[in-house]
Amino acid sequence: MSYIAPIKDMLFDIEHLANIAQVAQMPGLEEAGLDTAQAVLEECARFNQDVVAPLNVAGDRNPSSFKDGVVTTTPGFKEAFMQYAAGGWQGLQHPGDFGGQGLPKTIGAACGEMLNSANMSFALCPLLSDGAIEALLTAGSDELKAVYLEKLVSGQWTGTMNLTEPQAGSDLGLVRSRAEPQADGTYKVFGTKIYITYGEHDMAENIVHLVLARATGAPEGVKGISLFVVPKFMVENDGSLGARNDVQCVSIEHKMGIKASPTAVLQYGDHGGAVGYLVGQENRGLEYMFIMMNSARYAVGMQGIAIAERAYQHAVAYARERVQSRPVDGSINASAPIIHHPDVKRMLMTMRAYTEGCRAMASVAAAAYDAAHHHADADARKQNAAFYEFMVPLVKGFSTEMSLEVTSLGVQVHGGMGFIEETGAAQYYRDAKILTIYEGTTAIQANDLVGRKTARDGGQTAKAIAAQIAQTEAELAQRDSADARAVLLRLTAARKAFIDVVDFVAGQTKASPNAVFSGSVPYLMLAGNLVAGWQLARSLLVAEDLEKVGTDIAFMKAKVATARFYAEHILNKAPGLRDSIVDGADSVTALALEAF
């Protein structure tokens, strides 16, 4: 099943919702206007459609394999990654100083979606490199930057994140890996890390592991964790590769999905200690790791959108082709393609609306990220940073949760064929399930939303977003279309539900933590649903205007129809969630532990 990048929809969001014209006015982003976006997206689409997408099924059927410490990736992956590197794609969003292209996230996010739609297992390798690059940019010494950044940005080397240990998953305070300082300023690192994506592979010359460990004498818990660079191969002074470092891949996992992406167990220090280089200061590792994680969390949200898009395209193609039963309205007096059946339309519209809604949300979040980093005005930077920080758990949590529903519907549209592996729909269903788990489960995102993003500022950021939504409602109220009215009705109800929940969360987190955290994930789902629905409401306003002046009428009509569907079939879940969270908190924890 081929993949066609939804460039038109991406550019609609970038132009009208993310407002790239404003982004391109910010210092350092002057060349990143709509024309650049279009040119980059078209080139990116060609590469991913032609080179990366065709390897997706192969990766599932012939996954990465492990033997004697060596991981061999799916045939074709290495060559594709070399083309990816040669095309400069790894450096798209990274600074020119280290060979990157310095494009804004507003454009980079769309490119990330394409890569992940094309092949999520493949995309994980550059995704992890991005995180390593960001951590080094933020906290690495000039020396570390000089040795590692250019090669990571070029894609000559790749990066990993080493957090998890068997006893330390969500709870990083339990990390036991340790690092002993040496006389030369390096450390010797010891420990076992699990779930290391592309922790070992054959696609690049070297692997730069970013590793959480405790320096000798560090305090217990999260305050005693430091971050280290541990290269697979030592790097000589001239930049050439030296001896193998003391880090070994001892196995890779047998997973339900993303099978082509090797998930390694890495053993550090079994032969005297792996040479590690401290990133930043001792005991501030978690802080730096959060920089990588915030970047990675957004990227995982994009993976949800990406796989939803791919599943949607696959399902639409099948629904157009598969002939079965007469339409219930008698419009065709013979068996017809199943896309004529209302329930198949309902499934496809659900898939489409979720995908477009989350894409719009992510695009706006990306623009806020760019403004937070590049806006000339400090207040604007601060406001945008707060908005972006609020969006990260929504983009990650809501877009991945919806991808489970969308990929499930994708299988369902195929009927019995969907359950047969050769069809390909099942792969998306299996692949997607990791997205609500890694880089912080949905519950971890929800904790972040409740704690750092809502309770900490007393709900101020959340209320500011609600006020912006009310603005959109005011614009909708000016319209006389039935579509605008229908969207207004649901958007208003959802915003009010959101405000109730924000008040509950901001007011009760300290006094009644169990009650608030009982509804943390439903709160995340409500907030994500609202923001995605809001962006589609904004899209409707734009699309109605453009339709009137004759711009791409079919596209604009489709946007309006999708926005209304979203409002009436997805956004309308918000009031029920509000009731669960605010009225139903106690029943979550009422059952005695021993009764489960």
Next chain:
Amino acid sequence: MSYIAPIKDMLFDIEHLANIAQVAQMPGLEEAGLDTAQAVLEECARFNQDVVAPLNVAGDRNPSSFKDGVVTTTPGFKEAFMQYAAGGWQGLQHPGDFGGQGLPKTIGAACGEMLNSANMSFALCPLLSDGAIEALLTAGSDELKAVYLEKLVSGQWTGTMNLTEPQAGSDLGLVRSRAEPQADGTYKVFGTKIYITYGEHDMAENIVHLVLARATGAPEGVKGISLFVVPKFMVENDGSLGARNDVQCVSIEHKMGIKASPTAVLQYGDHGGAVGYLVGQENRGLEYMFIMMNSARYAVGMQGIAIAERAYQHAVAYARERVQSRPVDGSINASAPIIHHPDVKRMLMTMRAYTEGCRAMASVAAAAYDAAHHHADADARKQNAAFYEFMVPLVKGFSTEMSLEVTSLGVQVHGGMGFIEETGAAQYYRDAKILTIYEGTTAIQANDLVGRKTARDGGQTAKAIAAQIAQTEAELAQRDSADARAVLLRLTAARKAFIDVVDFVAGQTKASPNAVFSGSVPYLMLAGNLVAGWQLARSLLVAEDLEKVGTDIAFMKAKVATARFYAEHILNKAPGLRDSIVDGADSVTALALEAF
């Protein structure tokens, strides 16, 4: 991961909701009281826990294999099936005349749940035999019954259902297999059938295929389909097995789940024609097939409940064991088992509440089936038949849809471990996805609910159920507990939402079929949710009473807590669904076909 049958919960439903004491007053069921139920369930639990459950993982890792027309099942399956047959389990619900035990569905359904919890792939073999037995009992000639029934009921032979062809899935009017009448009264059957569960295997001596085909000269479409028995091996006059019939397994499918259950492509008549025997009359095949299907649909609903229960048990065990992070309420000042975290409780409660709610619904439906067949009073039989017929799409559709959510939550509770195949949680997620597809997709169930079960009688059966629910509300209103009040609030809102939808469906199916069928699946979800929530509300009334008199207090408290959780976190979705169905119908079909 071991399985413990939830006998106590099953018996609670059987005694208090399904009212087995009443069932046992019906002619022919006099011995099927609560004591019998308990004895049978305990014996059934032992067998499934000890013999069948341990083979579940083995079946996934070492599935059925195909070579040269022969299917070899997972090691251990054949021996387990022989024990199943020897224990009389295949005949549990079938008449004594043919060697069965003649127990009511009220008891048999619980046994079916256990078998499916233990091993869904294994359970499919007897499930299909049950369908074949019912079809022969209903429409088979005395001669066919004499030759086949005893051996099917004993489990010496097994049965299959052959409906689907590559071009004919949901749309059976497109069936092309054909049957040519012979001078001796038999037929020669030709054609290709796909998706035939246990269509070939090594677990029994013979396989009795029930096959839909067109007799020579039959009309086009569904009115020209007849049903035939085609045995794998011919049966001699003395009942011994003769020559191989002209039906061959040409391949089995490579599926996402239920891998141990062979899904065969069967080729009929490549060597002159398979000998087939007409069941009942020509051209009435679909009618007979619906008898098998109704039985099978209920059974697939039980599969949803069964796999949800197994996933729940697996997740609870992990949540008790996995230590990670401190509880948010500070109740433990160290990392604690994750079952202490509110979001984990929310996930486990969601799994538990769905499972118990659907089990209660299915138990009550089973009792109605028994009354429809055994009640002394003709009016009562008719009423119960109407109720049961209304329940079948809900038991099938809602219990399987919820099983997708429950098995997904089961993976989620495990975090990263859930995505690793060795953990076992992923298998339930992969296995469950077939349940919303086979024996009629959820959309097909919803069409049945809309057309035959609601519009046809103008919503009369639906309204009668709503009136019964209002009775339960009246009883809740007499209680002064906060739990009863909370449940009453949500049950009333859900019932009102249901009535709105029933009015919409009954009133608009003819005039606006697109609008009604746009909401058919949401209607099914609303109705299933309501009925399951209603049965838990009834459970709460019983449990509050029994708790007061000191009966099994811990169990009764848990039942009350579960009922309330269901009301506040699941049943409260009903009003949103009502809005989608009634207000949002048009937006489902608004998008132009070419815009997808």
